[in-house]
Amino acid sequence: MSDLAAPIIIKEETPFRRFVSEFMASKIAVGGLLVFTIIALLAIFAPWITPQNPYDLAQLDIMDGRLEPGAVGGGGITHWLGTDDQGRDMLSGIIYGLRISLTVGVGSALIACLVGASLGLMAAYAGGKTDSVIMRIVDLQLSFPTILAALMILAFLGKGVMNVVIALVIVEWAYYARTVRGSALVERRREYIEAAQCLALPTSRILFRHLLPNCLPPLIVVGTIQIARAIALEATLSFLGLGVPITEPSLGLLIANGYEYMLSGKYWISFYPGIALLVTIVSINLMGDHLRDVLNPRLKK
């Protein structure tokens, strides 16, 4: 009877553990997480897993151009998803493209979150003039469609990965600011904020150590959905030729490259990057959809 002696470990219920177990309750959301993790890993380890480095010109052979999916190229590589006009292996191109799409999407969402959350907290905490100035700018921003604002900014700044990130941050920060302000307005009237104020803690500490953690749940939901939107918007801008430069092609630019071959029936150059983009966006949206249910206090029993 040795198992009787084994100590019984009772896991303490913490908010984080509760959150994890609730998130795991939805198979669809877990599926989304799984797919997204695989995509992220593919993107991170791209140089080690792709059959070809699509941007090393020495490895490309123009004779292999526009091969059909499954064809074997001159270099002895089987091109499972075909090749583009430069003889680039599409599978390798897509995985490298995912790298750029994810970096731009996630990076811009994080920066926008940082900027938006800080301004939203400031607006809610300071109130008065600060609040109305910040929120008027937010209103103005949200009344214009994101694609138009991004188009305008890129028309001024020109192409480039950094410029796309800047444009995405400028069009997205307002969503975070509005979300954080909404929940911070409620939280700042709570007693723990009063207590912190009575202890004469510095404002920055009250904002970021006391107020912000309590505004996190809605921020996480908005953040997840905004990452998907940022990736889609980047792809759209790159497709229009205003996004990333040709030397650093994201999924959107790969799709644009295949556009001219589409009419001659060579569908794979545009089709597969689109599938990769679609799977990425849907997996994030599925997670976001479920997170919204898990983190919404109104739905709690």
Add this chain to the structure above:
Amino acid sequence: MTVYLLRRILQSLLVLVAMSIIVFVGVYAVGDPVEILISPDADQMERERAIAALGLDLPLWEQYATFLWRALQGDLGRSFVYNEPALQLILQKMPATLELAFGSMFISILIGLPLGLYAGLKPDSVGSKVIMAGSILGFSLPTFWVGLMLIMVFAVQLGWLPSTGRGDTAEFLGLQWSFLTANGLSHLLMPAVNLALFKISLVIRLTRSGVRETMLMDYVKFARAKGLSPSRVTFVHVFKNILIPVVTVVGLELGSTIAFSVVTESVFAWPGMGKLIIDSINVLDRPVIVAYLLIIVVMFIVINLIVDLLYSALDPRVRLEGKA
């Protein structure tokens, strides 16, 4: 009401001035104005003359004042590429874009309403679940890629529909329209469906939740108790009441439809404002860029103003809130 109206118009004017400053600073200060406003073929003499003529040696605020003054007179510069006034160029392309936008809004209601109605009346059926899953896909799918796939299937593989362009047009009210000819309609169909995709999902969701709420109302129960046929209850009592919010929201989406037509027009080579602006950005035809941005900003400010005024007319709480 008058006070509210005046204040709201004043606000819109302020926004307009703010946006014109942003566009001005964006084009004149961030980029090199000489490069932007003088054609690159000009020699040194011409350049200097042009700099003086355009007043680029003046302080920035004076330049802005001249820019604003000319803009107010409808002079937004000449296109480098077409050598036509930029404003006129854009206004010529406007009917094509409006036609596409209204076509897609019409399609979104035509497809979205019946599907949403079905999903709302039978929320637990398999069909409804398929419709709702489809609407999530409609929100996630990148528009431009769907457009490419439509071209691939219907133009390349099946050969049913033409892939690009506007087709034959007919004159109506002094403007050229595609929807008046059979050939033009066949050109319009695919781009309009593509642009409608997102809005179809929106209409489905709005209709579904509207139906589910309305079905619980007392007047629906009363109509049923009165012994009216289910189809009469659905189409007269329920349908009429959900139509108002759905049509309102679709109407409000006009602005964003016009904005997103940039993408669809590029995919289908539809010769509207959106394609013009992308082409202009790619060849750095800056007067056209400035003109487009200002026109779009004015359009949005007007749409937002009308929406706000409509809301305050329909819902008095909005203007009372402003007073408090």
